[in-house]
Amino acid sequence: MTTETLRVRLTSRRNLTPQIREFTLAAAEGGALPDHTPGSHITVRTPSGAMRRYSLVNDGEAPEHYTIAVKREPQSRGGSQSMHDDATVGTELDIEPPINDFELTEANDYLLIAGGIGVTPIYSMARKLDRENSPFHIIYCTRSPEDTAYLEDMQSAFGDRLTLHHDGGEPDRAYDFWDHFEEPKDQHVFCCGPKPLMEEVQGVSGHWNEGRVHFEDFKPVEVVRADDTPFEVELKASGRTIQVPADRTILETIRQAGIPTVSSCESGTCGTCKTILIDGTPDHRDMVLMEHEKENRIMICVSRALSERLVLDL
Structure with a gap:
């Protein structure tokens, strides 16, 4: 089985936090790249050869570039580490065209929930909803302001429609979502973040109508486990x-x-x-x-x- 690939060139990169770096990719031969919608991701063959999925942050109509943000994972097996260390300006990479398994649905109101690097599809969604003057609110949870990608950009763009919460890495200080879910609303929820955050949102939204709460998770399988042996x-x-x-x-x-x-x-x-x-x-x-x-x-x-x-x- 083979999958269509596109050749892109890294045109710029910048640090968003000490552990998160943004990469801008353009078609290696120039011209527009395939369209995409908020919530889409591309699969990138990283410099190490590992294939990794990254959400697209930028606008998706006739894009001249794709923007992704990559967190250096402490136990990286070759993907995020090689992007941070080896993907320099001018590097050419193979990617698979955008796919969207986290598509925005039509709704009267939106609650967008992001945890850490899970902000990438959420930020893209918020920008689209903002352009369309659709009602939405964002809850963005991170460890600290220094660990918050796109902090100033989102504060400037969304103002009081953005709620920031920093827990300092302490589970006891995690955001309490119950007030948002106690009474089911005429609203759609989109959530992307680490496993504990998603499990919490799943737990407090169990009484909502099916199809109202949507999750994005790139790690449905635990690839390496603590008790694995050679x-x-x-x-x-x-x-x-x-x-x-x-x-x-x-x-x-x-x-x-x-x-x-x-x-x-x-x-x-x-x-x-x-x-x-x-x-x-x-x-x-x-x-x-x-x-x-x-x-x-x-x-x-x-x-x-x-x-x-x-x-x-x-």
Whole structure:
């Protein structure tokens, strides 16, 4: 399975916070890029080769560039770290065209909730709603003002339609959303942020009508777990055997070994890296394979081994 890609060039980058950097990408050959709507994301092949999804921040009508913001993750396995360290002005990257799984719906009123780097699609939505004079309010939760991307831009643009909350990293100081959800409203809610924030919003909105509360989550699968162990993979077609460490996926290890393979989401949701399993007992962690496929197929971007060894047709 192959996916269309676009070649882009990094034209500028700037620091938004100590850990978040903004990147502006233009078509490598010039001209407009494909349109997109607020909530869209692109998949970027980072300098390390890792495929990562990033929400688009800028306007989507006949865009001459795409703007993304990337947080350097402390336990980066190659994506965010390589963007921060190796994606310099002039760097060319391959991306997949915009996809929107977090589309704004028609509503009389909007509540937009962002946590940390989850502000990127929320900021894009707010800018569109502002241009259209649609009623909305934003709740933006971060650790501190210094950790708040687009702080001054959003304060200037949205004024009292923006509520900022800084918890200092202390769970006891987390924002209390109950007042916003106690009584169901004629309103649509869009939420993007870390897992605890999204779980809190899910918890307090359970009595709302279905379809009123929308979530964006790029990490539906826990790719590496604390109790993971190393295992061996024989690549039958290549005639090589590799050792997969506890903190790396099969795909990442194959890539590091210089063996060509294909991937897209790298989160177990798209099916691009589906591989024939010849032998061994897999630990399936994807969200794609049908039950009848699990005996002889594996998604190498997320799944691992329950046996000491797997044999793959690669």
